[in-house]
Amino acid sequence: MSERDTIARRMPSQVTVFEVGPRDGLQNEATPIPTGMKVAFVKTLSDAGLTWIETTSFVNPKAVPQLADAGEVMAGIERPPGVRYPVLVPNERGMQRALESGVDAIAVFTAASEQFSQANVRATIDETFERFAPVIGLAKQNNVWTRGYVSMAFHCPYEGPIAPEKAIDVAQSLFDLGIDEVAIADTVGRATPLDVSRFLDLAVESLSVDRLAFHLHDTNGLALSNVMLALEAGITVIDGAAGGLGGCPFAPGAPGNLATEKLVMLLDGLGIKTGVDGAAVEKAGQEVRKFLNRAR
Numbered sequence: 084m085s086e087r088d089t090i091a092r093r094m095p096s097q098v099t100v101f102e103v104g105p106r107d108g109l110q111n112e113a114t115p116i117p118t119g120m121k122v123a124f125v126k127t128l129s130d131a132g133l134t135w136i137e138t139t140s141f142v143n144p145k146a147v148p149q150l151a152d153a154g155e156v157m158a159g160i161e162r163p164p165g166v167r168y169p170v171l172v173p174n175e176r177g178m179q180r181a182l183e184s185g186v187d188a189i190a191v192f193t194a195a196s197e198q199f200s201q202a203n204v205r206a207t208i209d210e211t212f213e214r215f216a217p218v219i220g221l222a223k224q225n226n227v228w229t230r231g232y233v234s235m236a237f238h239c240p241y242e243g244p245i246a247p248e249k250a251i252d253v254a255q256s257l258f259d260l261g262i263d264e265v266a267i268a269d270t271v272g273r274a275t276p277l278d279v280s281r282f283l284d285l286a287v288e289s290l291s292v293d294r295l296a297f298h299l300h301d302t303n304g305l306a307l308s309n310v311m312l313a314l315e316a317g318i319t320v321i322d323g324a325a326g327g328l329g330g331c332p333f334a335p336g337a338p339g340n341l342a343t344e345k346l347v348m349l350l351d352g353l354g355i356k357t358g359v360d361g362a363a364v365e366k367a368g369q370e371v372r373k374f375l376n377r378a379r
């Protein structure tokens with residue numbers, strides 16, 4: 084972008100694309116995906132220039148059978164310098180398994196909706212914090228980078244619209260625990276640009292925006308419009324899933340996570356540097372979709 088472009092003054096010059104396809108994109112898929120295919124998927128994504136790839140999840144294998152091979156996947160991937168492979172960790176036990184696999188970046192998750200938290204992890208929001216306080220402690224001791232997700236930050240299938248103050252509050256509590264990055268998630272993909280603007284107006288006043296990420300689902304086709312607003316507010320980490328993998332369990336048939344290739348196309352189109360080859364990411368995502376028999 085040239086300095087004379089009005090848009091250049093409103094947008095970051097560089098954005099980190101945080102890939103969540105191998106974890107968020109696959110976790111709800113019933114068809115078992117062979118470990119070797121997951122490892123190959125992760126490699127294709129790093130070859131495409133992605134430097135943050137959320138690779139798997141050390142949750143209870145009974146709860147998420149698709150990711151029961153978390154340890155094998157972590158042992159199977161190459162870890163070239165400059166690429167980080169965060170994993171999702173629900174509790175101390177999962178953190179112990181993750182550390183045994185030599186992870187150097189983890190993510191924990193809570194929600195801005197009390198009812199969703201109860202339904203998803205059978206814990207109040209406060210209880211989720213009690214659960215992962217020791218996880219973060221272990222992370223700090225082991226020099227592990229940490230991310231915290233605020234699920235249902237805008238809209239909840241049980242509670243309806245979520246007050247931005249509530250999402251801000253939960254995000255701040257995550258920062259207070261010492262978490263490095265907080266991802267604000269529109270898990271159900273129902274945030275409108277107005278919802279996002281209201282959140283961002285408060286966030287720029289009260290949170291470290293340079294440590295926030297946005298995690299959007301494209302249920303209603305508004306994810307990219309919402310990304311534009313996040314960029315204008317100074318957010319420089321945006322999540323995507325190759326091929327738009329990962330449908331929303333609350334919106335059957337709807338598109339899943341924002342497709343990384345669409346995100347890259349937007350960022351390319353704005354002249355924002357990502358270092359990511361969108362076409363290569365799309366191809367990687369389509370191969371997995373083909374295996375899962377999920378045409379798009």
Ligand code: MG
Nearest residue numbers: 107270329340
């Ligand atoms: Mg997601």
